[in-house]
Amino acid sequence: DAGVIQSPRHEVTEMGQEVTLRCKPISGHNSLFWYRQTMMRGLELLIYFNNNVPIDDSGMPEDRFSAKMPNASFSTLKIQPSEPRDSAVYFCASSFFGGRTLTDTQYFGPGTRLTVL
Amino acid sequence: GENVEQHPSTLSVQEGDSAVIKCTYSDSASNYFPWYKQELGKGPQLIIDIRSNVGEKKDQRIAVTLNKTAKHFSLHITETQPEDSAVYFCAASEGNNRLAFGKGNQVVVIP
Numbered sequence: 001d002a003g004v005i006q007s008p009r010h011e012v013t014e015m016g017q018e019v020t021l022r023c024k025p026i027s028g029h030n031s032l033f034w035y036r037q038t039m040m041r042g043l044e045l046l047i048y049f050n051n052n053v054p055i056d057d058s059g060m061p062e063d064r065f066s067a068k069m070p071n072a073s074f075s076t077l078k079i080q081p082s083e084p085r086d087s088a089v090y091f092c093a094s095s096f097f098g099g100r101t102l103t104d105t106q107y108f109g110p111g112t113r114l115t116v117l
Numbered sequence: 118g119e120n121v122e123q124h125p126s127t128l129s130v131q132e133g134d135s136a137v138i139k140c141t142y143s144d145s146a147s148n149y150f151p152w153y154k155q156e157l158g159k160g161p162q163l164i165i166d167i168r169s170n171v172g173e174k175k176d177q178r179i180a181v182t183l184n185k186t187a188k189h190f191s192l193h194i195t196e197t198q199p200e201d202s203a204v205y206f207c208a209a210s211e212g213n214n215r216l217a218f219g220k221g222n223q224v225v226v227i228p
Contacts, residue, residue, distance in 0.1 A: 004160075031214050042220040043161075043206065055213065091160055095214060103149040103210035108160035 002026070004109035006092050012115045018080040021112045024073055025094030033093040033106060034067055034077050043091070049075065050097055082116045089113050119144040119211045123219035131227050136194040138222045140207035143188065149210035150190045152181060154203045155221070161206055165192070197226045 005024040013019055025032050033048040047057040049069045057067070064083070069075040079086055093106040120143040130136045142150075148169040153161035167174045167181045167190065174181050183190040194201055204223050208216040 043218045045215065048215065050214065056215075093160075097214040103212075103214050103216065105151060105163055105166060106216060107163065108153075110160045 004092055004094050004107055006090075006109035006112050008112060009110060010113045010115075012117065013082055014117050015083055016081045017116075018078065019082045019086075019114060019116075021077040021090050021092075021114070023075045023077070023092030023109060025075070025092070026107055027073070029094035029096050029107075030072065031095045031097040031104075031106075032069060032075050033095075034075070035091040035093065035108075037089045037091060037111070046077070079114075082114075084116045087114055087116050119147055119209050119217035121207060121209050121217045121219040123207055123222050125222065126220070127223045127225070129225045129227060130197050132197055132199060134197055136192075136197050136201070136224055136226075138192045138205055138207070138224070139189055140191070140209075140219050141189045142209040142217075144209065144211070145185075145188065146212065147209040149216075150181070150183060151208050151216070152179075152192045153206040153208070155206065156203045164205075194224075197224075199226050199228055202226045 007022045031050050034046040036044045046059045047067045052069045067077045089111045091108050091111045093108045095104045095106045123140050151166035154164045155161045165179050165181050167183050178195045180193040204221045206218050206221045208218045211217050
């Protein structure tokens with residue numbers, strides 16, 4: 001069974017360029033999470049979706065960041081325009097949320113290492 | 118929201134010894150506590166988790182203990198091996214399927 005798939009694995013771009021990160025969650029999962037990891041701030045939740053609907057985007061740092069989930073098997077995180085301080089590793093994770101009070105396990109993808117010059 | 122803290126930030130152990138990492142959390146409503154292992158260049162991988170209706174869970178050389186009264190939980194690794202060297206993250210549920218993560222512990226196993 002394939003895990004969470006992310007692409008690209010590495011992205012190097014210049015300041016001002018648009019960057020699009022992609023994620024395919026585990027089949028059957030209905031929750032999807034985008035995280036950013038840096039040495040200074042650790043793992044930060046940017047946004048998450050339940051059943052393709054954005055539930056909480058309070059972690060999105062600025063309007064330059066946007067995320068979409070057009071269907072249950074695909075999500076994108078876009079940064080436009082990119083800045084050097086956006087350099088980080090971006091992770092996508094998915095889980096199955098049954099609507100109960102119990103939280104379910106999140107499975108992480110391999111991440112996209114973004115470098116903005 | 119939930120606040121999760123991990124101690125110590127770095128832990129060095131001799132191969133074969135045990136390693137213990139402790140996490141504290143703030144929200145008494147949290148009911149799910151996973152531990153993740155992250156190796157260099159990879160995403161966090163779940164290694165063990167525990168729910169609030171049990172106090173301890175074991176899986177071969179790793180175990181997790183939970184003290185709900187004191188609001189802390191710990192990861193125990195016995196008979197450490199070089200491949201156990203990694204960053205370990207604890208997390209606590211925040212409700213609505215969210216997790217709050219600690220800052221991570223670097224574990225170094227010295228051969």
